Amino acid sequence: MSSRHGVFITGTDTEVGKTHYSCRLLRTLNKQGKSTAAMKPVASGAEYVDARLRNDDALQLLGAANTTTDYATCNPYCFEPAIAPHLAARQAGQCIELDVIAEHFLQLEQQADITIVEGVGGWQVPLNESDCVADLALRLRLPVILVVGLRLGCINHSLLSAQAIIDSGLELLGWVANGIEKDFPMLEENIAAIEQRLPVPCLDILPWQQNRKNNHDEPSVNISWL
Numbered sequence: 001m002s003s004r005h006g007v008f009i010t011g012t013d014t015e016v017g018k019t020h021y022s023c024r025l026l027r028t029l030n031k032q033g034k035s036t037a038a039m040k041p042v043a044s045g046a047e048y049v050d051a052r053l054r055n056d057d058a059l060q061l062l063g064a065a066n067t068t069t070d071y072a073t074c075n076p077y078c079f080e081p082a083i084a085p086h087l088a089a090r091q092a093g094q095c096i097e098l099d100v101i102a103e104h105f106l107q108l109e110q111q112a113d114i115t116i117v118e119g120v121g122g123w124q125v126p127l128n129e130s131d132c133v134a135d136l137a138l139r140l141r142l143p144v145i146l147v148v149g150l151r152l153g154c155i156n157h158s159l160l161s162a163q164a165i166i167d168s169g170l171e172l173l174g175w176v177a178n179g180i181e182k183d184f185p186m187l188e189e190n191i192a193a194i195e196q197r198l199p200v201p202c203l204d205i206l207p208w209q210q211n212r213k214n215n216h217d218e219p220s221v222n223i224s225w226l
């Protein structure tokens with residue numbers, strides 16, 4: 001295996017399956033005997049638990065990784081309203097700083113064989129006045145996997161996102177077709193249309209899964225890119 005020690009998970013949009021895929025990837029890596037850590041650097045949409053703001057993605061990632069991380073190291077920027085992160089930060093009187101995220105990432109990178117970093121929304125979501133998710137991935141110098149939520153519009157969104165990732169100069173390892181709709185019409189044809197047009201491989205096709213709580217016998221995801 002090569003020396004990849006982290007990967008950045010982005011998606012065609014919000015609610016496309018980034019967290020779902022990231023957790024499955026963590027569980028696959030755990031089964032392979034790797035030590036894993038996870039980060040959700042920026043989250044908007046959180047609830048108070050014991051007087052502290054907690055985001056569900058970060059909690060799911062922390063639950064799937066097999067090394068122990070403090071909540072704040074995993075998720076340094078956590079905002080209560082589910083609104084655009086730079087607006088949520090502004091409303092909270094904060095500024096999202098890539099340097100702070102990079103410091104936290106360094107800590108995780110030292111504690112685990114591989115660290116999975118989940119982005120927020122899609123590739124060009126603003127984080128502050130000058131940086132967006134793409135700048136964060138660049139700052140962490142991580143290869144990228146694009147999760148495509150299979151729904152109407154996904155062909156356009158995946159082609160635009162993949163082009164932007166490639167243009168950023170980062171390595172796009174591949175894309176994941178995720179079945180977020182139970183009966184998406186022409187699913188295979190949509191996957192084929194994306195496959196024909198993207199220069200990177202489809203790493204996994206994850207079908208719509210009714211019961212996502214039971215992950216005992218879920219199939220492993222593809223980690224051949226590692």
Ligand SMILES: Nc1ncnc2c1ncn2[C@@H]1O[C@H](COP(=O)(O)OP(=O)(O)O)[C@@H](O)[C@H]1O
Nearest residue numbers: 011014015016017018019020179180207208209
């Ligand atoms: N393959 C799937 N089958 C069924 N439901 C899914 C699947 N992938 C994601 N979901 C559901 O869709 C919603 C969005 O997924 P999530 O992973 O949270 O997306 P993102 O992290 O991109 O916002 C969640 O409720 C999740 O449980």
Ligand SMILES: [Mg+2]
Nearest residue numbers: 018019057118
């Ligand atoms: Mg998520």
